[in-house]
Amino acid sequence: MTATARGRRRGSPDTRAAILAAARTRFAEAGFAGTTIRGVAGDAGVDPALVHHYFGSKDDLFVAALELPVDPRAVMAEQVVGPLDGAGERLLRALLSVWDDPSMRPALLAMVRRLVEPGGERLFREGFLPVVLAPLGEALGIDAPERRMQLVASQVIGLIMLRYVVRAPALAAMDAEALVAAYAPVLDRFLAGPL
């Protein structure tokens, strides 16, 4: 699905970079809902078909604009989707495998900073939640997916903030097994417990 965005045909680096820069500006200023492929193409001075060709859908363009070292939708589809039983642990292990990789962390931290700076919260709300998080709720087949996935997000974001951004000493010192023991029951409760 995202093959064109993952490197098969990247086209001119300058054109790609111009489209990405235009997309980042549009998403930041107009939000996810207010951004169109046509508008981004106009800002970058290219044909809309070229934006589709390089980046795929608007969702794909949004994820590309986050400049992550991995596509979080691919990580979740490959490592988290499956039976509801154990989903909290799979989600945590997928998260930790990416965040605890020193080569990936700078780009992830930069994304978190962009999402928490003024204006970024709109991208998070209008873009990240529906584009990245909602498909996981659908794939897991849970009831009340919007509420449950936002409860999950509230714990995941808090863990990321405290362990990786603030580096709270006790949380930063916990290994993956201790983190799974502490947080998997919480995520399982949010995914499948009483509401």
Add this chain to the structure above:
Amino acid sequence: MTATARGRRRGSPDTRAAILAAARTRFAEAGFAGTTIRGVAGDAGVDPALVHHYFGSKDDLFVAALELPVDPRAVMAEQVVGPLDGAGERLLRALLSVWDDPSMRPALLAMVRRLVEPGGERLFREGFLPVVLAPLGEALGIDAPERRMQLVASQVIGLIMLRYVVRAPALAAMDAEALVAAYAPVLDRFLAGPL
């Protein structure tokens, strides 16, 4: 304890403001541990005794520099400290009573922004965790207080980020009872459950 900082004898507004400005700069640049009352006094051009007179201890000065509408230590001492049974619910209700008050929210949001911007994470780690959060763990008499209170913080910060900063639709729409039902068991687990 914080009577001098809460309005009984505020002294010259200009002097107070100069001390607070110097404190904010010092805390931001040198961190909590690297900031001294003496250094702040020197930057503000006043005697250290005057800083103590206006603001009390370094902890008090730190909380004053956060410019919050309420002293979070007082809120926790009055509303959260008590038997461990029910502590999660009390913590949530205290948090919601402050955050859901429209007159308080702008100052709280400004504090969150300062704590998540570059450099702010150090103030959070060195200042907020030991000055504001650690005393609650001590007062509740829990084992492994550092780890447990940081687990609690990870959920509370995530809830604040998603409900008040990002305004994730499903979380923003939940009332206090629904939030207590969803989160109190999580906080109770972090405070007293298996580690």
